[in-house]
Amino acid sequence: MNAKKWVLSLPVIVLILAALLAGFNYVTDPFGAFGDRFMQWFSYDETNNPRAAKISYLEQHHDEYDSYFLGCSSTSSLPTESFNEMLNAKFYNLIMYGADMKDCEKIANYLIDNYTVKNLVLNVYLDNGLTYDDESNKLTHSLHYKTDPDMSALSYYSRFLLADPRYGYQKLVNKKKDTLMPQSFDVFDEQTGAYDKRVRDVEPIGSTADYLNAYPVFTNYPNHEPLHLYKTEACMQSVAAIRKVCEENGVNLIVLTAPVYTDYYKNFYDEDITNFYESLAKVTDYWDFSSSSVSSEPRFFYDSTHFRNNIGEMMAARIAEKEYPDFTPAITAIPSDFGTYVTADTPHDYFTQRPAPRTDDDTAVQVPVLTWHQLTEDVSGSATISPETFRKQIQALSDAGCNTISLEQLRDYVYNGTPLPEKPIVLTFDDGYLSNYEDAFPVLGEYNMKATIFAIGVSIGKDTYKDTDHAMTPHFGAAEMQEMVDSGLISIQSHTYDMHQWPPFEDGNDRVRETLAQLPGESDADYEAAVKADIQQSQQAIEPITGEKVNALSYPEGAYGTLTMDALRSQGIELTFTTQPGVNAIVQGLPQTLYSMHRITMTEDTNMDEFLAELAK
């Protein structure tokens, strides 16, 4: 081959390689820049680049929405459903991590010009005073060219078509690892546009000490030398521009400032912070959630900067109180200092307030949950207790001044702030044995104590194992259930319908479900469906008899996983119980403290003096 041919073949090879690269990037579309035509995996694309991928998604789906949340990552926790209900709208969350107000302005303009927009909820965060019109990494932070008048389609396409093929390759690799629950590579929920926080929203939270232990970031908070919020003025000009375009187009604009974790304030100069919020008040009225007692409670935050979805519900509730009284919020237990409507007339002193620093004082109420199974004279193991011992234990609790509470009271405390009595305690029974009715119920009646029985749906009223002749301990039936519930002391809740099977009696069933846990090799989707179906059956078996909602469940053998809790939650289960011993730290406004609660198993051998002394600690 002569030199001429070699030199001329160089551009040909370069062109072929470029074409291959562009083709690969177009097909895999790891940033969702071209609408992800082939894989349609927007939750992945949005994780790589929310700015481009979300607009690509909306290009295909904008007729499903008429309202938008807009802002940086803390915008994610605004609750889509509550806002939909409150404003009779269809919200999409256009959160973009690290979004600055220039990004927001460009996108707001695009939305209003091209889509139907009834409401726009704009979140202004402190960071918006720090960066403005910033494009640090082109592939992950680039806007969609359609929303960005400063970028040509050519530079947009060449940027993403000639991107590093490893991004696309990684997408293919991760597609294989994809599960129902979000992972680090697909953190967005496609339909709502918000971060998919299902994993964090079902985690048990517990005491302040437990939480700080699990998330040390709050103890070693990432603080640095204070920074100036030099971009405040530019940011506010963009806010003003957004306000103007909304007014001109009849869009209902709600501006709010998200809760900021107390230690985060130390990263900025104090006068800059005051100026930031005060400048915002000059360009628009807004809902201020930035500084309140919420900011000093680490359990209200997922991490150092992102507040929980529950707090978003509180924000919706606070806004509704003033402007949309028809809306019934999910949570009404809201700290009184949370949420202020700020206007240009708000006095200067208001903006100088900062939340109190975090303290180690736990605001939680300590609630022990006791559990029994069967009452019988024939005591063997921890699942049985003699009626005499049971009576003595109840007597001791009564003498000690414990006040039994129902699960409904517990729930009300967390969601609505209804006060609890002194020394609250919860009594529970698992499985639904007839002896609960015959031996325990009369004693409880005598002492006027409340209790919850978790019944296995399929076993109600049976003394032989499901569809077989195998004899088993008798379980109470509908009549007994009704009588107990009518007394006002007993609530019947779920111990699953048929997910507490007994292998020796399950002839010919090779997939015996002894517990609610996922079976080996079972797909996430199959498992989720099985759990949902079982809970529905359980609710159908109990609710018609008791006339009460089934919203609590105790896990057979205490076994469960993240997927379990998420599936249960979708079926209206709000309280769950494990067999792990311990006392529960219950926090107002934090429904997660009702998940996977600890229980103390009471046995024939329990020493009540020691036990009560332990509780008193």
Place this chain on the structure above:
Amino acid sequence: MAFTSASFIVLTIASVLLYYIVPKKAQWCILLLASAAFYMAGSVKAFAWVVLVAGMTWVTGLILGRYNAIKPADKAQKAQIQHKKKQIAIICAVCCFGLLYAMKYWNFTLELLPSALGNHIPRWDFVVPLGLSFFIFQSMSYVIDVYRGKYAPERNPLRYSLFVSFFPQMVQGPISRFDQLAPQLTAERKLCWDDLQIGIQLALWGYFKKIVIADRAAVLVNNVIMENCPYGGAVIALGILFYCIQLYCDFSGGIDITRGVARMFGIDMTLNFRQPLFSTSLTDYWRRWHITLGAWMRDYVFYPLAFSKPFGKLGKWARKHFKGMMGKICATSTATFIVYLIIGIWHGANFRYIAFGLWNGILITASLLMERRFLSWKEKLHINDKSTGWRIFMTVRTFGLVFIGRYFTRAPRLKTVFTLLGTTVLHPHFSEFTSVVPTLGLGISDFIIIFVGILIVHGVEFFEERGTDVQAWLNERPALMQLTVLTVSLVVLLLFGIFRAGYISSEFIYKQF
């Protein structure tokens, strides 16, 4: 404008196309325009400095040329002319090196002064122009050569400016000589496919060394060699080893790009590296590493120094007081020592570079003085210095000395140099190889790529050292093989170079020197 930037590649392609399209008389103008564009893209202010230096040396050259043209009538007039010439050359040298000093060493000097005094003298915080010392050295070599009457001065200021500012060499040399480079720059050329092919191949090879190997090795180096380095000696030594790899691949890769681009215009630039990995002594190393700097120092520092009157006196004095060889080479050794000290300081304004100069100077001077003794030892021990074993021993030993020297050029300051050296020897902590190395920013694949890359570089240099022209050999292979090599090279550059995770086009290490 970094070599790794898209704009450099666009500039190169555009100027090569134009170069062969325009009338042959105008070809050199394309090079001048491209050079101006290259420099202006960086900074207009810096461009002004190039113009200033080029203008000053061009005028000096013309004046010196006029004196050279005078045929002296007698010895007195000859001496008078010589005196005038000397004055003019010295003024020009003081201006040029004064500028270099002011830009690079002024602030360092202030730091040396007592703070009461230093704080009152204004600091000089100009941006050091790209490749400042390279174009000053290059234009001063022209002035001195004209002064010495080696050649006539260039009358056309634009042609001369092209010699000073030819864009491929602006960043990091090589430091060319006027008589070697200028005629090539202004020659008229037909399109030669062989030159294009060889030039492109050279540039690709340079890019491979630079962005695939050097930029990758740099990640580890930057994570290890720093103030208060928390690691043990083994990891530090690995960091310095990677620094050696980074420095060589970055610098020689950059020179290959320079030579490659120049070759696309049919211009053959002087070699700056000749397989320094195969050096058998430190002196040999400096003849193979950054050759043009060494040659410049030899012609314009070492010779004048060695033939100066004070050194002549020193030589005579030494001959009288020391017997044999010692007396004879005392003066040259001193001159040698000074040259290496200057080479050290040339690298930058810092004590560690002075120490680097001392390290090289002392070792080389000592080996000069000990040469005879070594020879007799070798005879006694029956060592055959042509044997492969001896050569390997010498090569490894030389690399060891270079390796230690690299502590001086990489550590942030002189104190750290000694801390790092001390830790390397006293606290190796070999166990950190498994615990720390994976956390230094490079994955397994990166280590493999660096390792394979080094093998390839070393392999090619091995054949070059044995006299094989690897490029010529490659270009005689069957077409299919050539196309495969080309395609694989481009894919490797793309995947392991341009698309390195979070790739940002990096700057040359040597360009501020």
Place this chain on the structure above:
Amino acid sequence: MREKIIEILNEICPGNDFENETAIIDDGIIDSLDIVAVISELMEEFDVQLGVNDLTPENFNSVDAIVELIENAQD
């Protein structure tokens, strides 16, 4: 003069056949350091003044060239 020059060369760079060599510098038989030593010796021996300008490879590539250089300098 030739013999004296060869003697000087051999003293500084032993083990070479300078008599028939015509590329002493170009082949790198003596390097920049040695050449300075050689010139110092030559200046001492023949009482001539040599300078940087005389330092071209052509002047030192062969013994004959060196002889010519010194004869020119002696004039």
